[in-house]
Amino acid sequence: xxxxxxxxxxxxxxxxxxxxxxxxxxxxxxxxTFLFVPDTxxxxxxxxxxxxxxxxxxxxxxxxxxxxxxxxMYNVGLQHFRSLGEAAGVMQCFWFGFLRVLPIVVVxxxxxxxxxxxxxxxxxxxxxxxxxxxxxxxPLVMPVDIPLWMVALATAFAVIIxxxxxxxxxxxxxxxxxxxxxxxxxxxxxxxxxxxxxxxGLGKGEGVIDGFSGATPLTSLGEAVTSSADxxxxxxxxxxxxxxxxxxxxFLGTIPGSIGETSVVAILIGAVILLFTGVASWRTxxxxxxxxxxxxxIFNLVGGNAYLDMPAYYHxxxxxxxxxxxxxxxxxxxxAQTNTGKVVVGLLIGMIAVLIRVVNPGYPEGxxxxxxxxxxxxxxxxxxxxxxxxxxxNKRVVVAKSK
Amino acid sequence: xxxTEKEPLFSAKNLKCLTGPLSHNNPVxxxxxxxxxxxxxxxxxxxxxxxxxxxxxxxxFSNLIMSLLRKGIPSRIRIIVxxxxxxxxxxxxxxxxxxxxxxxxxxxxxxxxxxxxxCIIMGRVEAxxxxxxxxxxxxxxxxxxxxxxxxxxxxxxxxxxxxxGTLWGYRIIPESWYIQNGGFYSNNGLMLLPPMALVIVGIxxxxxxxxxxxxxxx
Numbered sequence: 001x002x003x004x005x006x007x008x009x010x011x012x013x014x015x016x017x018x019x020x021x022x023x024x025x026x027x028x029x030x031x032x033t034f035l036f037v038p039d040t041x042x043x044x045x046x047x048x049x050x051x052x053x054x055x056x057x058x059x060x061x062x063x064x065x066x067x068x069x070x071x072x073m074y075n076v077g078l079q080h081f082r083s084l085g086e087a088a089g090v091m092q093c094f095w096f097g098f099l100r101v102l103p104i105v106v107v108x109x110x111x112x113x114x115x116x117x118x119x120x121x122x123x124x125x126x127x128x129x130x131x132x133x134x135x136x137x138x139p140l141v142m143p144v145d146i147p148l149w150m151v152a153l154a155t156a157f158a159v160i161i162x163x164x165x166x167x168x169x170x171x172x173x174x175x176x177x178x179x180x181x182x183x184x185x186x187x188x189x190x191x192x193x194x195x196x197x198x199x200x201g202l203g204k205g206e207g208v209i210d211g212f213s214g215a216t217p218l219t220s221l222g223e224a225v226t227s228s229a230d231x232x233x234x235x236x237x238x239x240x241x242x243x244x245x246x247x248x249x250x251f252l253g254t255i256p257g258s259i260g261e262t263s264v265v266a267i268l269i270g271a272v273i274l275l276f277t278g279v280a281s282w283r284t285x286x287x288x289x290x291x292x293x294x295x296x297x298i299f300n301l302v303g304g305n306a307y308l309d310m311p312a313y314y315h316x317x318x319x320x321x322x323x324x325x326x327x328x329x330x331x332x333x334x335x336a337q338t339n340t341g342k343v344v345v346g347l348l349i350g351m352i353a354v355l356i357r358v359v360n361p362g363y364p365e366g367x368x369x370x371x372x373x374x375x376x377x378x379x380x381x382x383x384x385x386x387x388x389x390x391x392x393x394n395k396r397v398v399v400a401k402s403k
Numbered sequence: 404x405x406x407t408e409k410e411p412l413f414s415a416k417n418l419k420c421l422t423g424p425l426s427h428n429n430p431v432x433x434x435x436x437x438x439x440x441x442x443x444x445x446x447x448x449x450x451x452x453x454x455x456x457x458x459x460x461x462x463x464f465s466n467l468i469m470s471l472l473r474k475g476i477p478s479r480i481r482i483i484v485x486x487x488x489x490x491x492x493x494x495x496x497x498x499x500x501x502x503x504x505x506x507x508x509x510x511x512x513x514x515x516x517x518x519x520x521x522c523i524i525m526g527r528v529e530a531x532x533x534x535x536x537x538x539x540x541x542x543x544x545x546x547x548x549x550x551x552x553x554x555x556x557x558x559x560x561x562x563x564x565x566x567x568g569t570l571w572g573y574r575i576i577p578e579s580w581y582i583q584n585g586g587f588y589s590n591n592g593l594m595l596l597p598p599m600a601l602v603i604v605g606i607x608x609x610x611x612x613x614x615x616x617x618x619x620x621x
Contacts, residue, residue, distance in 0.1 A: 147587060161602060165609070187593040191582075 008032055026120045030127035054169075058132040060279050064270035065136050065327065069105075071266040072259040073097035076144045079256055080200040085209030097144075100200050101259055104139040107148050111155040112138070119164045130169030130176075130333075131159065137177035137327060140260025141320065141368075142184070143197040150188055154180040174375045175334045178368055185368065193364070195219060198256035216257045217243040217250060218319045218357065218364040224306055226361055231306040233314075242306070250317040261323040264316075271326040280330035283342040288325035291350020292316050299358055307358050315354050324353070324367035334375040338385040345381055349374045412538070420531075420543040424550035426615070431554040432608045433618060436522040440514050441555055441604060442597040448571045450510045451559035455552025457496045457515060459545060462524050465489045466532040466544035473533045485528050486519070493518045523551055558603050566594030 014021045015028040032038070033055060077093030077100075088096075112131045120127040138155055158180035163172045184192050195215040196202045202214045213220065220243040224231060232238035236246050245255045253263025261267075274280035296312025303309050315321060329335060329349050336345040349370045356366025363369065410417070430436045437458075444454045468488050476484050497515045500508040508515065518524065527547050532540040563569055568576035568590055580588040593599045612619050 147582075147589075149587070150589075161605075165605075183593065186596065187591040188589050189592055191589065 004035065008035065024121065026124070026126050027117055030117070030120075055129045055132075057279055058129045060277050061133045061274065061327070062136050064273040064279075065133075065140065065260070067266035067269040068140060068260040068263065068323065068327075069101070069136070070094075071253055071263040072140060072261075073101050075253055075255075075262055076100050076200055076259065078254060079198070079214070083199050083202055083209070083212050083214065085212070096200070100144050101139060103148055104142060104144075104146065104151055104259070105136070107151045108138040108155050109135040111152045112159050115156060115159045115164065119168065125168065128169035130163070134158070134176045134180075138180050140323070140327075141177060141181045141258050143192055144200045144259055145197050145202070146184070146191055150184055150191060151180075154183040154187075157183045170333055172333055173379075174372055175328055175331050178328055178372055178375075181368055182372060193219075198258070213244045214256050215244075216319065216364070217245055217255055220244060221307060221310075221318075222361050222364045229306065231310075233306075233309060233311055247314060247317060250314070258320060258323075261320040264322045267322045267326050274326065274330070280326070281332070281335070281342050283339060284330045284335055284346040285325055287343045287346025288329045288350040289316055291347035292321060292325075292354050293350070294347070295351040295354035299354070315357070319357070319365045320367040321350075321353060324371055325350070328367075328371050329374075334378065336378040336382050336385075338382050341378065341381045341385045344385075345374050345378050348377075417539050417542055420539045421546040424543070424546040425553065426550075426611070427618070429550045429554065429611075430523045430526075430547050431551055432604065432611055434523075434526070436526055437551055438601075438604065440517065440521060441551075441558060442600040444511055444514050445555055445559040445562055445600050446566065446595050447510070447563045447569075448556065448559045450507055451555045452552070453500065453504060453507045454511060454514065455548070455555050457500065458518055458521060458523065458551055459548025460496055461489065461492045461518055461521075462527055462548040462551075463541055463544035464492050465524055465528055466540040467537050468492075469528045469532040470535060470537040470540035481533065485525065489524055489528070490519050523547055554604070554607065557607060558600055561603055562594045562600060565591045566599075 012028075012032075013019055015025040016022065019025075021028070038053075074090065074094045074097055076097030077088065077095070078097075080096055080100075081088040081093060109131075112135045116131045117127055119125075135155075138151065138158075142151060158176040162174055162176045162179040163169070166172050181192075191197060195213065197214075198216060199214040215223075224242045229242060231242045240246050249255050251264050253266060255262050271280075271285065275282050275285070292315050293312045296310070296315045299308045300310075300312055316325075325346075329346060336342045349367075352373060353366040353370035356363050356369055360366070424430055428434065431438065431441055440454065440458075445451045465485070465488050469485060472484065472488075493516065496518070497508070500511070500515060527543060531543045535543070560570070563571075564575060568574060568581075568588075576588065578584055580586040582589050591599075
C-alpha cells in the first residue's frame, strides 16, 4: 500500500498544472481517488462534512450486488448442467458460470468506463463514478447467452445517448442499465426473449434432456394462460406441471432468467446492505413491493384466468420484480426526489409491472418497462408534490395573517 | 413601384434562397419542421427518396403559385387559398405516384396525403412566398424541399442499412453474417421503429450544431 502511495506521489507532478501529462489529469484523478481517500478538504461554505462521496456510495451498491452476481454465476452453471442432464457440484457450477459471466462484466465495464473517461477528458470534467454501478447492473440484467458485441453496443448507447448527451452522471432521465437492456430488447428481441437464451449453450443446440425447459416461469405462465390451461395455485404439483418450477425455487433462484435477477434471497441480502447503510430509499423499495401486491390483489379479486388468480405475492418472487425494486427503482438520480414522490413512483412501478405482465401477453416481463416509464414521469410527480406543498404552506400563511 | 434594373436569374441573393435551407436554415434540423414525416417514412431509402421528391415538387410549385397570386388575395382568406393550392398539388403528386411507382405509393400510404399538413410547405408559403417575387419563391421552395429531403435520406440510409441490412432494397450485409445462418450479426430492430429515427435526427443536429457554433442557443 505504501509503495503504491509513493508511486502515485512520484508520478503526480506530471499531471498537475503545467506538467507534461496535464491533459490526462482527470483520468489520473479518477484513479488516485479510487485508490486513496482524497486529501482535498472543503475550504469555505461547507455544507456537509463527511468522508462519504459518490465513489464510496457506488462501492456500497456494488457490494450489495455481489450476492446476486455470485448466485447468478452459480445458477448459470446449474441451469447449464441441468439442461445437459449431468450432475455437477456447487464449485463446478460456479466455475462454469464464472467463465460465462465474466466476459459480459468485462465488456460492460471496459466499454462504459472507456466512454466515461473519454467524455470526461473531452469536456475537461472529472471522471464521474456513476458507471461503477451501471457497469455491474448491465451484466446482471442480461441473459447469459447474449453476444458480447450486443452488450458493448447497448452499453455505448446507454452511456452516450442515455447519459453523456444529457450532461453526464446525475443528469440522466432514464436508468442507464435499464436503457441498455431496453435497447437490446427492442433491437435484438430474439436474443433476449424466448426459451433458449436463458441457459448457456441451449441456443446453439447443445444436447438437451427430455423434460428440461429453458423458459422462465413468466414465459411458461404466459403460455399456460394463452392456451387457457388451469393451474391450481394451492397445489405445488399443479404449479410445477405448468411452469416446471415451484414457488420455493423462485425464492431461491434456481430457475432460468437473466443472470442476476433470479434469486430473491441474494437480492434481499443486497437490499439489507442498501437499507442498513442508507444508500437506497426504503420508501421506494417498499412501495414498489406494495404496488405489486396491490395490483396482484386487484387482479385476484377480478379473477378469470390462471394469471389473474395467481396469489399476488408470487409476482414479487418472479422475474425481475425484486431486482428492479431493490436496485433499479431506487436509483437516486432517476427516481423521484421528494419523499411523497418516492412513494407514488414506487407504487406505480409495482402496479404497472404487474399490469404489463398479466394483461399484455407480448411482454412476459413488465418490470423494465414499468421502471423506465416511471423514470420519465418522476419529475412530473415531484412537480406536483412540490406544488402541493407550496399551496399548503401558502394557506397556512394566509390563515396566520387573517388572525 | 416597378423595379427598373433587371436582376440576373441566379444572383447571389437568389442563390442564397436555394442554398440557405441546405445547411444554415435547414427546415428539419434548424427550423424543426416536418419532423413527423421524417420519422414515418424513413425506414427505407426508396420511400424516403420518393417522399423527398414529392415534397420538393409541392413546396416549389406552391411557393411559385402563391407568389404569383400574392397581390390578388385578401390577407383574410389567404390560408384557405393556400390550402386549396397545396391540396391540389398534393393530389396531383399522389396520382402521379400511384400511376408510376405504385408499390412505393402503397408504402407511403397516408403520408403522401399528409404532405398537405407538412409544416414546411405552409411555413414557407406564409413566411416567404407571400412577400417575394415568383422566381426567388420558387428557388426557396426547391431549396427547402432539398434541405428536407437531404435529412430524410441521411436518416433512411442508416435506418435501412442497420435495420434491414439493405440499401434501396439491395442486400448490403451478406446473408451468411446473420446469427440464424451461423454468423454473428443481427439486424437492429429498434432502427425500424420511429423512436430511433428521432435519436438519429438528434445526432444529426448534434453534429451540425458542433460544426456551426453560431446556431447553438444560449
